[in-house]
Amino acid sequence: MTTSGGHAIAVDDLTVRLDGTLIVDGVDLDVADGEWVTVIGPNGAGKSTALRAIGGLLPFKGAIRLHGTPVDRMHRRERAKAIATVLQSPVVPPAMRVFDYVLLGRTPYIPPLGRESAADLDVVDEVLAALDLTPFARRRLETLSGGERQRVFLARALAQGAGILLLDEPTSALDIGHQQEVLELVDRLRAERGLTVLATMHDLSTAGEYADRMVLLAGGRVVAAGTPAEVLTGANLAEHYRVKVRVIEGDHGPLVVAVRG
Numbered sequence: 038m039t040t041s042g043g044h045a046i047a048v049d050d051l052t053v054r055l056d057g058t059l060i061v062d063g064v065d066l067d068v069a070d071g072e073w074v075t076v077i078g079p080n081g082a083g084k085s086t087a088l089r090a091i092g093g094l095l096p097f098k099g100a101i102r103l104h105g106t107p108v109d110r111m112h113r114r115e116r117a118k119a120i121a122t123v124l125q126s127p128v129v130p131p132a133m134r135v136f137d138y139v140l141l142g143r144t145p146y147i148p149p150l151g152r153e154s155a156a157d158l159d160v161v162d163e164v165l166a167a168l169d170l171t172p173f174a175r176r177r178l179e180t181l182s183g184g185e186r187q188r189v190f191l192a193r194a195l196a197q198g199a200g201i202l203l204l205d206e207p208t209s210a211l212d213i214g215h216q217q218e219v220l221e222l223v224d225r226l227r228a229e230r231g232l233t234v235l236a237t238m239h240d241l242s243t244a245g246e247y248a249d250r251m252v253l254l255a256g257g258r259v260v261a262a263g264t265p266a267e268v269l270t271g272a273n274l275a276e277h278y279r280v281k282v283r284v285i286e287g288d289h290g291p292l293v294v295a296v297r298g
């Protein structure tokens with residue numbers, strides 16, 4: 038095992054090609070233990086692709102280490118205990134009920150050919166309650182609204198009990214109340230359990246309120262990185278999103294408002 042210098046995630050020169058096309062181009066990215074880093078960038082910048090590679094879900098070139106261990110050398114169960122990924126549109130087994138779907142998060146803890154323990158069932162109950170999902174436990178996933186389903190995907194990842202959470206647009210389908218509730222919950226878990234969070238988000242103000250640091254990706258490359266105030270500047274957003282914005286100082290970070298040119 039190599040050292041990671043206190044980094045939960047250490048990404049060095051990450052390069053990903055999809056069907057021969059260069060999508061992520063030499064990205065360096067570190068996330069300290071317990072830190073929240075949010076990757077922003079215009080549509081097609083390569084955010085989801087980078088996240089999927091970091092979660093061990095895509096082949097890549099370069100190095101990705103989770104607490105010092107190369108992700109591509111981890112066994113599936115070992116990886117699932119270290120890192121949980123919430124994808125934008127997870128594939129859902131047909132006719133599955135919410136409780137059983139969230140229980141899938143406990144798979145790495147269930148012995149092969151074994152059954153889930155009472156402790157596994159308790160974890161699922163706890164996570165469902167924390168995300169306001171208890172009334173939906175017996176419902177089939179396809180009967181839920183988009184926002185309810187998005188909370189179920191997060192519930193499954195939390196049930197996994199991993200120390201690192203990768204969240205790809207975790208609040209895109211949520212109303213403003215649930216958006217705040219979910220992000221506050223993740224932030225509370227981060228404080229209580231020392232969770233490390235790497236997220237992507239399109240809502241720049243919300244992204245800036247929760248992140249310790251931000252990384253701006255454009256054309257598969259890191260074009261800015263630093264605190265929210267350093268990254269969310271009018272100049273950066275004009276150059277990479279082609280939008281005129283007003284940046285206002287908020288209580289928890291810069292607030293970004295697009296204005297007509």
Ligand SMILES: Nc1ncnc2c1ncn2[C@@H]1O[C@H](COP(=O)(O)OP(=O)(O)OP(=O)(O)O)[C@@H](O)[C@H]1O
Pocket residue numbers: 055056058060078079080081082083084085086087
């Ligand atoms: N199999 C593929 N072959 C070629 N290009 C692909 C393939 N899959 C995805 N892409 C392209 O890779 C680019 C990056 O996609 P990705 O989903 O990582 O971007 P993103 O930054 O997450 O975008 P968004 O904000 O729209 O979710 C996009 O332009 C997409 O069209």
